[in-house]
Amino acid sequence: xxxxxxxxxxxxxxxxxxxxxxxxxxxxxxxxxxxxxxxxxxxxxxxxxxxxxxxxxxxxxxxxxxxxxxxxxxxxxx
Amino acid sequence: xxxxxxxxxxxxxxxxxxxxxxxxxxxxxxxxxxxxxxxxxxxxxxxxxxxxxxxxxxxxxxxxxxxxxxxxxxxxxxxxxxxxxxxxxxxxxxxxxxxxxxxxxxxxxxxxxxxxxxxxxxxxxxxxxxxxxxxxxxxxxxxxxxxxxxxxxxxxxxxxxxxxxxxxxxxxxxxxxxxxxxxxxxxxxxxxxxxxxxxxxxxxxxxxxxxxxxxxxxxxxxxxxxxxxxxxxxxxxxxxxxxxxxxxxxxxxxxxxxxxxxxxxxxxx
Numbered sequence: 001x002x003x004x005x006x007x008x009x010x011x012x013x014x015x016x017x018x019x020x021x022x023x024x025x026x027x028x029x030x031x032x033x034x035x036x037x038x039x040x041x042x043x044x045x046x047x048x049x050x051x052x053x054x055x056x057x058x059x060x061x062x063x064x065x066x067x068x069x070x071x072x073x074x075x076x077x078x
Numbered sequence: 079x080x081x082x083x084x085x086x087x088x089x090x091x092x093x094x095x096x097x098x099x100x101x102x103x104x105x106x107x108x109x110x111x112x113x114x115x116x117x118x119x120x121x122x123x124x125x126x127x128x129x130x131x132x133x134x135x136x137x138x139x140x141x142x143x144x145x146x147x148x149x150x151x152x153x154x155x156x157x158x159x160x161x162x163x164x165x166x167x168x169x170x171x172x173x174x175x176x177x178x179x180x181x182x183x184x185x186x187x188x189x190x191x192x193x194x195x196x197x198x199x200x201x202x203x204x205x206x207x208x209x210x211x212x213x214x215x216x217x218x219x220x221x222x223x224x225x226x227x228x229x230x231x232x233x234x235x236x237x238x239x240x241x242x243x244x245x246x247x248x249x250x251x252x253x254x255x256x257x258x259x260x261x262x263x264x265x266x267x268x269x270x271x272x273x274x275x276x277x278x279x280x281x282x283x284x285x286x287x288x289x290x291x292x293x294x295x296x297x298x299x300x301x302x303x304x305x306x307x308x309x310x311x312x313x314x315x316x317x318x319x320x321x322x323x324x325x326x327x328x329x330x331x332x333x334x335x336x337x338x339x340x341x342x343x344x345x346x347x
Contacts, residue, residue, distance in 0.1 A: 042100075061096050
């Protein structure tokens with residue numbers, strides 16, 4: 001006996017939902033490269049002695065930040 | 079690290095009149111000692127993150143030190159306004175003719191920070207015939223230029239073998255443009271410049287790359303979970319002291335299963 005129209009409708013709706021979810025995951029990966037240009041940012045000295053020498057030589061105030069370049073021991077994430 | 083403050087356009091603009099220093103916590107004992115004089119948590123331990131504004135001689139804090147800018151400022155715009163106010167009091171005494179390349183202390187850290195920031199890495203590989211100073215002096219003005227400031231992470235080495243994890247790099251001295259790997263433990267050579275390449279050529283290439291490449295973004299929890307599972311481990315130069323970080327590491331080190339990362343509850347499916 002052929003499947004009823006109701007069963008076919010439910011099956012196609014389910015398939016559509018799966019396709020949509022797959023597409024959402026595909027366009028929202030955990031690791032992605034932005035399509036736009038790299039935005040301007042702060043030019044950070046990464047060595048204390050270099051930064052202090054720069055501040056002394058140019059008499060500019062200092063913005064000091066420190067952060068650990070690992071999270072729970074995993075690199076690649078502040 | 080508080081990105082909402084440090085990626086704010088007003089703060090970035092205000093930063094041009096400051097010397098900006100971003101250290102890697104737990105990666106240098108002398109720097110850690112200095113940071114302890116700036117800020118420690120209630121337990122007396124050096125915490126993961128530190129933030130402060132200081133006078134050029136570091137003798138006086140110009141805001142309340144803390145873990146992040148929001149310890150002292152309500153919003154990025156209030157930080158920027160305060161920075162602009164401070165900058166007026168400290169007009170640079172000399173014209174900056176010989177800028178110091180803003181770089182990490184070594185290429186291992188450079189690649190990692192590059193990955194953390196989602197930015198490409200520029201590495202000077204020096205040898206006896208091609209001194210680091212020469213290449214750094216070429217790059218330094220570019221690193222502060224309006225077009226390129228804050229878009230690349232710089233480092234230097236005299237040991238090309240430190241870059242053996244960089245795909246397509248032959249080991250020649252010169253300036254390398256590298257796309258960091260997801261965990262900053264490796265990378266891929268994008269472009270090689272011989273040590274004698276003119277600054278204008280490098281500037282053109284870096285500008286072109288910055289305008290085309292885009293910034294890499296990651297999902298924090300997924301990155302850490304996958305990294306732990308794949309054995310991507312970073313060994314710090316000095317022991318981590320931050321109690322929250324230590325607890326997070328202990329949780330991550332638990333075997334999969336009850337309470338472990340991604341583990342199933344007993345009887346769960």
